[in-house]
Amino acid sequence: MKAINRSRGTLFFLISILLFPVQLPAAQKLTGLTGTLRGLHAVDKKVIWVSGTKGEFALTTNGGKTWTTSAVPGAEKLDFRDVQGFSATEALLMSIGPGKSSRIYQTSDGGKTWKLNFENQDSLAFFDGMDFYDRNHGLLISDPVDSRPYLLETTDGGLTWKRLQPRTIPDLNKGEYAFAASGTSVDAVRGGECFLATGGAAARVFRSADFGTTWKAALLPIVQVDPASGAFSVAKGPGNRVAACGGNYQRMTQRGANIALSDDGGKTWIVPDGSRHVPFMECIRWINKKIIIACGPHGVWISTDGGNNWKEALKDGFHTFGVSGKNIILAGNKGDVKIYSLSALIKLADN
Numbered sequence: 001m002k003a004i005n006r007s008r009g010t011l012f013f014l015i016s017i018l019l020f021p022v023q024l025p026a027a028q029k030l031t032g033l034t035g036t037l038r039g040l041h042a043v044d045k046k047v048i049w050v051s052g053t054k055g056e057f058a059l060t061t062n063g064g065k066t067w068t069t070s071a072v073p074g075a076e077k078l079d080f081r082d083v084q085g086f087s088a089t090e091a092l093l094m095s096i097g098p099g100k101s102s103r104i105y106q107t108s109d110g111g112k113t114w115k116l117n118f119e120n121q122d123s124l125a126f127f128d129g130m131d132f133y134d135r136n137h138g139l140l141i142s143d144p145v146d147s148r149p150y151l152l153e154t155t156d157g158g159l160t161w162k163r164l165q166p167r168t169i170p171d172l173n174k175g176e177y178a179f180a181a182s183g184t185s186v187d188a189v190r191g192g193e194c195f196l197a198t199g200g201a202a203a204r205v206f207r208s209a210d211f212g213t214t215w216k217a218a219l220l221p222i223v224q225v226d227p228a229s230g231a232f233s234v235a236k237g238p239g240n241r242v243a244a245c246g247g248n249y250q251r252m253t254q255r256g257a258n259i260a261l262s263d264d265g266g267k268t269w270i271v272p273d274g275s276r277h278v279p280f281m282e283c284i285r286w287i288n289k290k291i292i293i294a295c296g297p298h299g300v301w302i303s304t305d306g307g308n309n310w311k312e313a314l315k316d317g318f319h320t321f322g323v324s325g326k327n328i329i330l331a332g333n334k335g336d337v338k339i340y341s342l343s344a345l346i347k348l349a350d351n
Contacts, residue, residue: 031058031067033335038182038319039083045325047088051080059111061088064339072105072114082129082183092158094130096180102127106158118161128178131188141178141186141196147171169215175201182283182320184233197244199230205244207266221271222257223247237286240265245294247280252297255279261307274309283320295321302349311349
């Protein structure tokens, strides 16, 4: 789906010192970035990478106390919608756009220098998101170039990429595609499970249990059919639980069927009654078997009962987030990155 505008594509909240496991700068823009941020990956509780428009990226190696910020030379016009961090020195950046604007860059020195590993040559392809099963094996989803999902695979940590040709995969409906909203329309899980979320003409979750060799798809009961609607994010949870979120990005305040849950590994889905007041959401992640968080342009929402009921924790809008130790890292417009402890978000939602 061509990005979020038809896209197929801190004030740090000091509620109480006790609510935060680390003391962080009381600045609204922790990173110093100025673009729109939709790429974020927390490697561990200290190392966090973020990326966005204007070719920008930022790195912290101390849990967000200080950040190193820069732009990839020659990529100032690119929009880095996804980032995959491996360590404080190694990371991949994925840019979106038609044709050669969709690229993969790699750094091995903490962002001091970047190497262009892959440049898309197909005019119909448009990168949407990437994720990794492990350090070497990763998967990238793009807009379709034919009737089948267009997937790229790497087995060498992002150095080289080639189209994955599954033995079986359901065809896409005409006008069905992934969204490049938060880089989370694909979720690769250690051991070989993978999930893809689509929207547009149909909202579905494609699932594989064998590193993408074979696939099955299930229709989601969330908002769909409109070109601006569907599933924007999918996340595997504990056991056989899977969550997806989305809606219509042209009607972001519209509440209804915007969050769906599965208890059988993505085969069947429901929209919990307690989620129907949640507006359009771009990114969803499991914290544990009970806690799920979702964010979007109109707030951050949290469920503490496995997704059955949802409460608004923040009215501020964000496009993506990650989990770093006991902290939740949120990224959004104008370089905005905020860090909250999980306990603080739960307390805010309960107030």
